[in-house]
Amino acid sequence: MNSQTNPNNPTSQSNLTNPDHHPSPRTKTAKGTDATPITTVLFDLDGTIIDTNELIIQSFLYALKGIVPPTFSREKIIPLMGQTLLAQMKQFSGREEVDELLVAYRDYSLRHHDDMVSLFPGVGEVIPLLKRHGMQLGVVTTKMRETTDRALKLLGLYETMDVIVTLDDVKHPKPHAEPVETALRALGADPAGALMVGDSGVDILSALAAGAVPVGVAWSLKGDAVLRDAGASHIIHDMRELISLCGIEG
Numbered sequence: 001m002n003s004q005t006n007p008n009n010p011t012s013q014s015n016l017t018n019p020d021h022h023p024s025p026r027t028k029t030a031k032g033t034d035a036t037p038i039t040t041v042l043f044d045l046d047g048t049i050i051d052t053n054e055l056i057i058q059s060f061l062y063a064l065k066g067i068v069p070p071t072f073s074r075e076k077i078i079p080l081m082g083q084t085l086l087a088q089m090k091q092f093s094g095r096e097e098v099d100e101l102l103v104a105y106r107d108y109s110l111r112h113h114d115d116m117v118s119l120f121p122g123v124g125e126v127i128p129l130l131k132r133h134g135m136q137l138g139v140v141t142t143k144m145r146e147t148t149d150r151a152l153k154l155l156g157l158y159e160t161m162d163v164i165v166t167l168d169d170v171k172h173p174k175p176h177a178e179p180v181e182t183a184l185r186a187l188g189a190d191p192a193g194a195l196m197v198g199d200s201g202v203d204i205l206s207a208l209a210a211g212a213v214p215v216g217v218a219w220s221l222k223g224d225a226v227l228r229d230a231g232a233s234h235i236i237h238d239m240r241e242l243i244s245l246c247g248i249e250g
Contacts, residue, residue, distance in 0.1 A: 016186045017163050036192040038213075038246050041130055042183050044198035045141040047081060048217055049123045049239075050151050055109060055116040056081060060092065063105035067093050078221045082200025084142045084173050113147070119155050120219060122239030131160050133248050138163035138183045140196065140206070142173045163187055175202040177209030184210065195245065201230035215245070 046052045057074045064072065072092070080088045085105065089098040131137060138161055141148055145166040152158035165183045172178040184191055196207030199220035207214035208231050216227030218237040227235060236242060 016165055016169060016182065036190060038135075038193050038195060040136040040138070040184070040187060040189040040194035041242065041246065042138045042140050042180060042194060042196045042207075042212070044082070044196075044200065044203045045139050045143055045148060045151065047199035047220060048197055048203070049120060049127070049139075049157070050155060051118050051120050052116070052151070053081075053221055055112060058112070058116075059105045059109040060088070062108040063089070063101045064092055067095075067101065081221065082142065082174070082198070082202045084167060109147070113150065114154060117151055117154065119157075120217075120239065124156070126239045126242055127157060127160050129243065129248070130246060133246070135246060136162050136187045136189055138165065138187065140165045140174070140179045140183050140203075142167050142179075142202070144168055173202075174200075175205035175209070177206060180206045180210035180212055184212065195242070197236075197242070199227075201226055204230035204232050215242075 043049050046056065057077050060077050061072075061074075076092065077088075080091060085102065086098065089101050089105065090096060093101055095101070127137065139148065139152065143151075143166055145164075145168040148164060148166045149158065152161065152164070163183045163186045165179050165186075167173055170176075170178045170182055174180075180194075180196055181191075183189075184194055191211035192213070194212040195215050196203060196210070196212040197215045197217065198204060198207070199217050200222065204214040204216060204227055213234075214230075214232045215234045215236060216224055216230075216232035217239075218224045218235055220227060224235045234245060236245070
């Protein structure tokens, strides 16, 4: 990447691309939009490749205790997962000023993080395989940089990612096109040859707005119907289905 990019610019390519990335050659061509070869796979983080579902739910319940009615439950939380923490907290609490609630949420989340996160089945197998076959890989998330890097390093995925775009790197989070566009620009990738894989409607909408191919995961707590309605081009029920979507044989 351009060594002259501004290190003080949070969206500069030098800050977004992973310094531990080592490019590998493409070995197989796949077909994306309008028969464009697939060269790039971008992933949402929470609920897509890393199972943080219970950590997120429990963090909200902890932070909102005494603020929301006793009837408030996980069923209220799940539909909004994927949006920014700030937006969710404002909606759940009915407050505009939620700084103290955010502090409480992050306190619980950080204390329990390492014991409550894990990879979804197949992720630890498929991501390295895609890497070996020359795919450019990235994470595009509404999570903050600190916790994004922490989770990826804890679970051994950090060095597989060529680009990481977090909430801290954009002005407009998903469902806006900016996060996906930022990742694609950092990689020099053709949007039509890029898959954006996610568990939320905001992932699908961001991909569509950026011209990428939206892929939903059926293990989303929201259900795959939500992803289809948002415009997902593909729904995968097993992470290994990405291998054939990328045109990799064997």
